[in-house]
Amino acid sequence: xxxxxxxxxxxxxxxxxxxxxxxxxxxxxxxxxxxxxxxxxxxxxxxxxxxxxxxxxxxxxxxxxxxxxxxxxxxxxxxxxxxxxxxxxxxxxxxxxxxxxxxxxxxxxxxxxxxxx
Numbered sequence: 384x385x386x387x388x389x390x391x392x393x394x395x396x397x398x399x400x401x402x403x404x405x406x407x408x409x410x411x412x413x414x415x416x417x418x419x420x421x422x423x424x425x426x427x428x429x430x431x432x433x434x435x436x437x438x439x440x441x442x443x444x445x446x447x448x449x450x451x452x453x454x455x456x457x458x459x460x461x462x463x464x465x466x467x468x469x470x471x472x473x474x475x476x477x478x479x480x481x482x483x484x485x486x487x488x489x490x491x492x493x494x495x496x497x498x499x500x
Contacts, residue, residue: 398471399462407460411453412440 395401409419422436429435437444453459464472 392474394462398468398474399466400468401466403466404460404462407458408437411449411458412437414440 392398405419405423406416409416412419419436419440422439423433425439426433426435434444434446437446437449450460
């Protein structure tokens with residue numbers, strides 16, 4: 384009999400409603416949520432990375448610098464149970480996810496950590 388060692392879910396807009404996170408980024412950048420969503424839509428339509436939306440709004444955007452700035456300002460990125468879609472909740476217990484915020488949007492680091500487990 385084989386044992387299940389891990390279960391991998393896509394978080395964004397599958398398990399998690401990202402509206403709050405993106406809205407907080409828009410606030411941080413000083414633009415409306417609609418402006419950020421429009422820039423994201425253009426990036427997605429152009430088959431570009433979603434971070435291109437940040438670059439469109441703020442040329443020279445550096446994600447690490449901005450994350451550090453948000454942290455220093457007491458406005459860190461966060462993911463809470465309130466962000467889960469209600470129909471996703473039954474998929475999760477009794478699993479204890481081992482996920483760090485640094486894992487998100489950093490596929491290479493996520494893959495290295497998964498292989499190390």
